[in-house]
Amino acid sequence: MQRGQESSDAVKVRTLPVQVAAHLTRRIVSGEIEDGRAPSELEISREFGVSRVVARETLKILASLDIVDVAQGRRVTVRPCAEWDYLSPLLIEWLPTEIVGELLQELHQMRVLLEPELAAMAAASVTDETLARLREGLDRMAALEGDPNAYLEVDHEFHMEICRAADNRILDRIMYSARWLGTASRRITNEAPAALRKATADHTEIYEALVARDPSGARAAMRKHLANNSTLLAEKEQQTKRAARRR
Amino acid sequence: MQRGQESSDAVKVRTLPVQVAAHLTRRIVSGEIEDGRAPSELEISREFGVSRVVARETLKILASLDIVDVAQGRRVTVRPCAEWDYLSPLLIEWLPTEIVGELLQELHQMRVLLEPELAAMAAASVTDETLARLREGLDRMAALEGDPNAYLEVDHEFHMEICRAADNRILDRIMYSARWLGTASRRITNEAPAALRKATADHTEIYEALVARDPSGARAAMRKHLANNSTLLAEKEQQTKRAARRR
DNA sequence: TGTCATCAGCTTATAGGACAAGTTGGACAT
DNA sequence: ATGTCCAACTTGTCCTATAAGCTGATGACA
Numbered sequence: 030m031q032r033g034q035e036s037s038d039a040v041k042v043r044t045l046p047v048q049v050a051a052h053l054t055r056r057i058v059s060g061e062i063e064d065g066r067a068p069s070e071l072e073i074s075r076e077f078g079v080s081r082v083v084a085r086e087t088l089k090i091l092a093s094l095d096i097v098d099v100a101q102g103r104r105v106t107v108r109p110c111a112e113w114d115y116l117s118p119l120l121i122e123w124l125p126t127e128i129v130g131e132l133l134q135e136l137h138q139m140r141v142l143l144e145p146e147l148a149a150m151a152a153a154s155v156t157d158e159t160l161a162r163l164r165e166g167l168d169r170m171a172a173l174e175g176d177p178n179a180y181l182e183v184d185h186e187f188h189m190e191i192c193r194a195a196d197n198r199i200l201d202r203i204m205y206s207a208r209w210l211g212t213a214s215r216r217i218t219n220e221a222p223a224a225l226r227k228a229t230a231d232h233t234e235i236y237e238a239l240v241a242r243d244p245s246g247a248r249a250a251m252r253k254h255l256a257n258n259s260t261l262l263a264e265k266e267q268q269t270k271r272a273a274r275r276r
Numbered sequence: 277m278q279r280g281q282e283s284s285d286a287v288k289v290r291t292l293p294v295q296v297a298a299h300l301t302r303r304i305v306s307g308e309i310e311d312g313r314a315p316s317e318l319e320i321s322r323e324f325g326v327s328r329v330v331a332r333e334t335l336k337i338l339a340s341l342d343i344v345d346v347a348q349g350r351r352v353t354v355r356p357c358a359e360w361d362y363l364s365p366l367l368i369e370w371l372p373t374e375i376v377g378e379l380l381q382e383l384h385q386m387r388v389l390l391e392p393e394l395a396a397m398a399a400a401s402v403t404d405e406t407l408a409r410l411r412e413g414l415d416r417m418a419a420l421e422g423d424p425n426a427y428l429e430v431d432h433e434f435h436m437e438i439c440r441a442a443d444n445r446i447l448d449r450i451m452y453s454a455r456w457l458g459t460a461s462r463r464i465t466n467e468a469p470a471a472l473r474k475a476t477a478d479h480t481e482i483y484e485a486l487v488a489r490d491p492s493g494a495r496a497a498m499r500k501h502l503a504n505n506s507t508l509l510a511e512k513e514q515q516t517k518r519a520a521r522r523r
Numbered sequence: 524t525g526t527c528a529t530c531a532g533c534t535t536a537t538a539g540g541a542c543a544a545g546t547t548g549g550a551c552a553t
Numbered sequence: 554a555t556g557t558c559c560a561a562c563t564t565g566t567c568c569t570a571t572a573a574g575c576t577g578a579t580g581a582c583a
Binding site for chain 2: 059065082089093111112114115116127131132135136141142143146193197198199201202205206207210266
């Protein structure tokens, strides 16, 4: 799996613009910055003790996430949070856990709509090479049931392989965009060892439907897999809410 | 509708980095840049006669579209085109029309999967304010059937309003990301005046199901609307292909 | 001859200063 | 009260310089 952003244990040092963007976003989320008025390049540069180049790139990052609008002459404005790019790995990292929890539910709803159909589409056109890679993924998952962190990577790659087999760049891109949230989601659903065994069984069922080139079978198997995940997610959400009430 | 990127007739002058990024992308697509080796900041700066700051921002834009990878010390590399962000308005603009045509088909497939369910979800929880805005949209569409360009904006806003009513930030974001492609798609499906009348009728049916808070009715109405669009898209694709063969 | 450490030369990351170009709001004249 | 114009502020672009990080080639050593 290509990760690119983070290595296993060594904490990757992010560039200054990314760090400053994280600070600013947190400040915006917390409501510290009122009425959509974001700090200018100079203000950022002075406040964080960075050069104007860095301040500038910071704003460009926030603009690329649709968090702010930037235009020459006008000062930077904060956009309504409904328009932010909640699929971006960066933004997700900067959000408070309550919001991420809600997003996970919403992500799951999206997966329920898309993934069964992706599996069906894949079943109709899957190649032998893809099947071989899926087979290999299954073997690795079976071997990694004791290591949730390694497991979720193979898990994710398994789903992405199916997505690619469906041969639709738009849907592929959507699922790819959701990789960060997907990983967060799997971190929850793949917590218990029993859940991992169940997941491998689910994946095997999906794989067999693909081998049989059976679209409706693949759709059903994927639906079942997602339903299982849903149960796990709901349980976790209950726990989190109870913990929040106690506080 | 908020457009922000482009005004009606005055051709908005893009910033230098955006222009250079467009040039570079076209060059990459055409295969002029072999084996993933992108030009460095200095090379861009010399070749296009821009400062290094601009060259740098150019690469940052391409990186944000997952077209290239940028890291300190290493030279910039072009990523496989399967990983590019085909939902980005910028990238779509820079792609050749054949590819955009294919993407439109794939986009439609996505809409078929998502929009009927979004309509159903919206029917379950739609507010009176949203219904009022939809009603207003219908009236404007009825009045704009002679002006396809103005019509498609209201059309798009109508669909986005339903999406927002479904109350799922992830799905909302996905549909919002597709706005540029969606506009391109509507430019085709809303070509003929008869198609506009049909679209208004379809939209009215959807609206009425929402007023009735009838999820399955809304789902069915949206399905029907998309099926109509699909016919129009397929016809257009046929024409384009025939034209390509004649050439 | 093969292996490995080192380093020169490339790349991007950051800094500071300067000017151009566009926007906004207030001062000023009518 | 109103409309014009300008000054101040903001982003866009340029230049130059230095720090930090990677890559490949060179050369020492086994």
